[in-house]
Each structure stands twice: as C-alpha cells, then as structure tokens.
Amino acid sequence: MRYYIRKLAFYVVALWAALTLNFFIPRLMPGNPVDTLMARLQQRGGSVDPSVRRAYELLLGTDTQQPLWDQYVAYLGNLVRGDLGISVSVFPTPASEVIFQSLPWTIVLVGIATLMSFALGIVLGTVVGWKRGTWLDSLVPATTVLAAVPYFWLALILVAVFGSALRWFPLLGGYDVVFDPGWNAEFVQSAIFHGTLPALTIVISSVGGWLLGMRNMMVSAMSEDYILTARAKGLRNSRIMTHYAARNAVLPSVAGFAISLGFVVSGSILTEQVFSYPGIGGKLLQAVQNNDYALMQGIFLVITVAVLGANLVVDLLYGLIDPRTRAGQ
Template sequence: MRHLRRKLAFYLVALWAAVTVNFLLPRLMPGDPVDALLSRMQQTGGAVSPEARQALEVMLGSGGQENLAAQYLTYLGNLLRGDFGVSATYFPTPVSTVLTQSLPWTLVLVGLSTVVSFVLGVTLGALVGWRRGRWSDALVPATTFLAAVPYFWLALVLVFVFGATLGLFPLTGGYDYGLEVGFSGPFLASALHHGLLPAITIVLSSVGTWLLGMRNMTVSTMAEDYVLTAQAKGLRPRRVLVTYAARNAVIPSLASFAISLGFVVSGSIVTEAVFSYPGIGFTLLQAVQNNDYPLMQAVFLVITLAVLGANLLVDLLHAVIDPRTRQTGGR
C-alpha cells in the first residue's frame, strides 16, 4: 500500500504540473483567438461591438482584462466542472462536442493500427529471431528503413500511388460526404475505405520498431538456460518458441506497448493532416493554426491523462512482475 500511495502522489503532482503547463503554453503563443474569430466574422460582413468582443473573450477563455492568475483560477474551476469552453475554430460549438466528434476517429484508426503493428511486429520478430541467420533476416533492414522514413513522406507516397494514380483509395476525409454518421452499413463501409490507407501508413511506419526489438530479445532469450533445457528435453521447436522464448522476450515490448497506447489519443498528427482525417490530431492542428486556447487545452489534457494513466499502469505491472521495484532502496 505504501508503494501504491507513493506512486499515486507522484502522478497527482505530475498531473497538476501538466495542467499548469497546459494553461500557460497556449497563452505564451503569439496571437489572440478572439482576433482570429473576429477577422473571420468581418470577412463575412459582420460588425462586432465592443460588448460583443468582451463576451467573446469571456466565452473563449482568453481572459479579457483578467490577469494571468485570475485566468488560471477560472481555468481550474471550469476544469473541475468539466467545462472546456467554446471552440474558436468551430465556433460556437463547445469544445466537449468537438472532442466527442473527433476522438472516436482517432481511437479506431490509431488504436487498431497500433495493435496490428504490435502483434505483427512481435510475431515476425520472434520468428526472425528464432530463425536468425536465414533469409528472414532480410525483414529487419526492410522494416527498419520504413520506420526511418518520415511519416509525411510515406503518407504522401501512398496517397500519390494508391490514391491519385491507381484510384484505389480516397484522397482525403473520413467518409463520403452526404452519408449520415452512424452504424449503418454504407457509412461503416465508407469509413473503412477512407481509413485503410492512413492505417497502412501507420502500420508500415511502426512495425519495424516492434520487429527489431522483439528479434533482439528473442535471440538473447534463446541463450538462457531454461530455453536450452527445454530444447535438451526434446520439446517441439514450436512449443519452445511460444512457451519459453517468445513468452519471456515479449515482456519489454509489452511495457513499451502499454506506454504507446497512452499516446493513441494524441493521434498521428502528420498522417491525419496529410489525409485530412477527422481525428484528434487534425483537430489539434486546426486549433494551433487558429490560436484556439480552449480546444488546445482540452486536447492536451486528454493526451496528458492518457499518457499518465498508461505510465501508472506500467509501473503497477512492474511492481507485480518484479517485487524488487516496490522496495524503497534504503533502510
């Protein structure tokens, strides 16, 4: 219990620090979301009175005449009530509605892509490590090259080849315009068609990391006494690989996988921007471009909570797997 209380206290302090930095960073950026919104309104011929400007300042959380400390207290109070304010980018839509609309797209796309790349990478890595020195070792440099290629370049190449040239996939968007969002057959088929190419981009870019790490751990594990003993007993190679070698070699990858799941909610900003995919990464990019303080803060907060939660889960799992991590290190 002492270990658990210590960990929870540490993560609560980390959460407070992250919330404070989350409040300060957007306000240190140049520009004002109210000015950006008023500029768009004036382009459409709308006139804005000083009273309307003051109301927009309060609504968008830019502070108006309040000092930074007063803005911080107001921000914390709204945060405790679950009020993230109104988005300047999607005005007058509340930030909570924008998150509700964009977060599921990212969770499905990036979440499934992360799981697929992890399963594919550790499976291929275990097989390559088990059969090291054979032709399968050629997968290591090939996948490592794909992992080293920048996301945006690989995404642009796939868009050009499979979208613009061959016409197999749509170039932008998350579904065909005109379809109603829901669990209908046409919408789900359209969403799958639009999300397949971004998913392939994410898998190709990340599978090499899992493969290389699992391959090296499998090679190292095969030299352990328990694996050599299993082989000396005459057990089938498949059983030795799955039960003894891969089962122990995958433990470091599982810790990294748990942490990577925490970053799923942040989306793949570059990939979503290239494909104009309506996920949280694309939403964050739009918020930054429009100095949308409330939306940026809400997105950062969701990312912070997910990452801290994933790290806390990994720490607790380490404490269960290795009891030595629960020791204080002193007498």
C-alpha cells in the first residue's frame, strides 16, 4: 500500500509543478493576448482607448494591475471550476470549446496510427528477431532510416506522390466540406479518406522504432533457458516464437506503448500543418503565434494529464505484475 501511496503523491506533485510551469511559461514570451486583440481591433477601425484595453485584460485574466501571484491563484481556482478562459485565436470562443472540437480529430488520427505502427512493428520485430541473420535483417536499417526522416519531409513526399501526381487522396483538410460533421456514413468515409495520408506518414515514421526494439528483445529472449527447454520438449517453432519468446520480449514494448498513448493527444504538429488537418497540433501552433495564453494552457493541461495518467497506469500495473518493483517501498 505504501508503494501506491508514494506513487500517487509523486504524480500529484508532478501535476502541480506542470500546472505552475503551464501558467508562467506563456507569460515569459514576448507580447500578450491583449496586444493581439487590440491590434485586431485597430485594424478594423475600432476604439483602442485605455478603457477597452482594461476590459480585455479583465476578460482574459491578464490584469497588469494585479500581482502575478494573485493571477496564479485565480488561474488555479478557474481550473478547479473547469474554466480554461477565452481563446484569443478564435475570440470570443472559450478555450475548452476549441480544444474539445479539435481533440477528437487528433485522438482518432494519431491514436489509430500509433496502434497500427505498434502492431506492425511488433509483428515484424518478432519475425525478424526469430530469423536473425537472414535477409530479413535488412528490414531493420530500412525502417530506422525512415524513422530518422523528418515528419514534414515525408508528409510532403506523400502529398506530392499520392495527392498531387496520382490524385489518389485529397491534399488538404480533414473532410469534404460538402458534408456536415456528424456520425453519418458519408462524413465518416470522407474523414477516413482525408486522414489516410496523415496516418500513413505517422505509421511509416514510427514503425521502425517498435520493430528495432522488439527485434532486439527477441534476440535476447531466445538465449534464455526456457527457450532451450521448449525446444527440448519438441514444441513447434511457431509456438515457441509466439507463446514463449514473443510473449516475454513484448513486455518492455507494451510499457513504452502505454506511455506513447499519453502523447497521442499532443498530436503531430508538423503533419497536421502539412495536411491542414483540424487537430490539436494545429491549434497549438495557432495559439503560440497569437500569444493565446488560455488555449496554450488548456492544450498543455490536456497533454500533461494524459502523459502523467499513462505513466501512472504503467507504474501501478508494474507494481501488480512484478512484485519486485515494490520491494523496499
């Protein structure tokens, strides 16, 4: 029990530290959201007198007449109430609404792509590790080279080949604008069609890491005594590979996969930008460009909670699976 209490206490402190950084880091950037709104208002011929600026400061929670500590306390209080503030990028929409509109797109795209790359990498890594020393080993350098290729470059290549030259897939967007977003067959098919190239970019870039990790663990597992015992019993090679070697070799990859799921909500900023995909990554870039404190803090909060939650689940599961991790706690 002490082990689990210590883990929970650690993650509570980590969450508080992340929330504190989440508040102060955007305010260290040059400019502020009020300046952004005032510039927009001036471009449209609106009034820029001090009373308007003061009203914007109070609305956005960036009151220059209020001490930074008081703003920090108010920020934590608003978080407890679920109030993330008003987004400057899409003023006057609440930041929570902007996030909840974009988050499903990213979760579906990056989540499915992560699952596909993990499954493909584990399967290929199992086979390559089992048949080490054969021509299959040539898959390892090929996939690791692809993993080293920048996301945006690979995305541009896929757009140029499959989107522009062959015209198999659309170039931009998350769905055909003629359809109304909703759970209907036409919209879902359009969303899948538009998400194919972005997902393919993520899969190609990340499958090499899973393959290499699984391959190395398979090679290590095959030197263990239980593999030799299984061979001595006369078991089929396919059974030894799947039920003995792969079953034990996959454990570190499963832990890494659980943690990577926490980063799913952060999206893939470069990939989403290349394809103009309506995900959370594009909104984060838009928030940084507009000094949108509320939207930046809201997105960072979602990412922080997801990553800490995934790590907490992994730690707790390891405590259940392997009692040695609880030793001395």
